[in-house]
Amino acid sequence: MGKEKVCKYCGEKLTNNNYVCLKCGKDQRGFVKKNPTLSVFLIVFILICISIGIIFIKVNSITKNSHSGEYIGLEDFMSDFGSDISITTDELIEEYENDKDDADLNYNENFLELTGKVKKIEEVDKRTIKVELKTDKNSDYKIYCSFDKDENDHYDEIKDYTNGKEITMTGNLIREGKNLNIEYCILGDWETYYAFDNTFNIDLDLEDLLEEAKKNDKNIKLDKKNIMSFDSDILDYGYSYEEIINHISQISAGEIIITDINEKSGLKDRTVTMKINEKEINIKLDKDNFCFDENLVYQINKVLKESNSDKMLYYAYMDYDDDFGIVNIAYSTQDDINKINKILNKSNLGISQFEKEAELESI
Incomplete structure (x- = not known):
């Protein structure tokens, strides 16, 4: 039986579907239900105020950045939102010499395309090159660029x-x-x-952890070539399930063959169909969710289980920071995964246990 409703003013019992107390005559509804039109107006008004505030801050920033005083048109204003930054070393240093705080607002902790000339090259270790760039400006500011071997096909070329x-x-x-x-x-x-396919490179922390595990147990056969790591929001960056699947085939050394990949979108969801080792499967995805869906891993495992494979795909998630999560997928035996999970338990990497069973929700 449901909880009995009483008047919140006098305590009198209320009859079903009655929002006015028959004893005291007080309306039981809240402000929103009493004034639906006014509530919608207030919400819209608040959103408009927030939008105006954001635009005002942005305009103020752009106006300060216009040192020559030229008119800033609508096209210039709109292009400043979410645009890719391309700049030279001299232009960047000039920005910092003119207004450090404003330059920080525009460039610090942002990705940018930078063009300059080499001044000095230092090989920090076997994996990292540090390049100092020249500048024609007489400035105390110095520009250094770090290149990682795993993320640069031209690493050896840069050294020379x-x-x-x-x-x-x-x-x-x-x-x-x-x-x-x-x-x-x-x-x-x-x-x-x-265009560079750095999204699927194995995460350095996970690679180091794997090497540590293999030092402790020589019987572990799992290798870094059997693991792939990528951003969980990978589909937002223009990647497709075909590209993810190609890499899954690679880490399995061709033991997982996936073909005939198609995608159909409906009103509420979309469906990806494919053949895994010649068996057709369907994966339903939420229409608005463009993150990687781990159900792909579990669907592949169903096919592998039916063929009595001793290896399967194992899935682990890592919260890298507030806005960035890493998906780790390993093609391995259960015995090796158990050993890796023991090492993970003792680490502070924040990587979840590798699992092969389906979960209720996608990431």
Whole structure:
């Protein structure tokens, strides 16, 4: 039996579906239900005020950045939202010399495309090259770019660059005092950056953990070539299930063959169909969810189980930061995964246990 409804003013019992107390005559409804039209108006008004505030802040920032005083048109204003930044070393330093705080607002902790000339190259370790760039400006600011071996096909080529060589790279600017450090650099412009398949490179922390596990137990056969790692929001970056599936086939050394991939969209959801080792399967996805859906892994495992495979796909998730999550997929035996999970339990990486069973919800 449901809970008995009483008047919140006098305590009198209320009859079903009655929002006015028959004893005291008080309306039991809240403000929103009493004034639906006014409530909608207030919500819209608040949203408009927030939007105006954001635009005002942005306009103020852009106006401050216009040192020459020219008119800032609508096209210039709109292009400043979410646009890819392309800049030279001299232009970047000039921005910081003119207004450090404003330059930080526009560039610090942002990815940008930077063009400049090599001044000095230092190989920090076997995996990292640090390049100092020249500037024609007489400034205390210095620009350094870090290139990781795993993320650059031209790593060995970069090591041999000479003084004065012009290069263009994309990376994340982190300012430390007068040092402008460009991290996670990839050699090339924005087009190269977006085309470069760095999303599927194994996460360095996970690779180190795997090597540690293999040192403790020589019988572990799982290798880094059997693991793939990528951003959970991968489909937002223009990647497709075909590309994810190609990499799954690679980590299985061709033991998982997936063909005939098709996708159909309905009003509420979309369905991906494919053949896994010649068996047709369907995966239903939420229409508005463009994150990777781990059900793909579990559907593949169903087919592998039916063929009595001793290896399956195992899925683990890692909260990298507030806005970035990493999906890790391993093609392995249960015995190896149990050993890896024991090492994971003792680590502080924040990676969940590798699992092969389906969960109720997608990430």
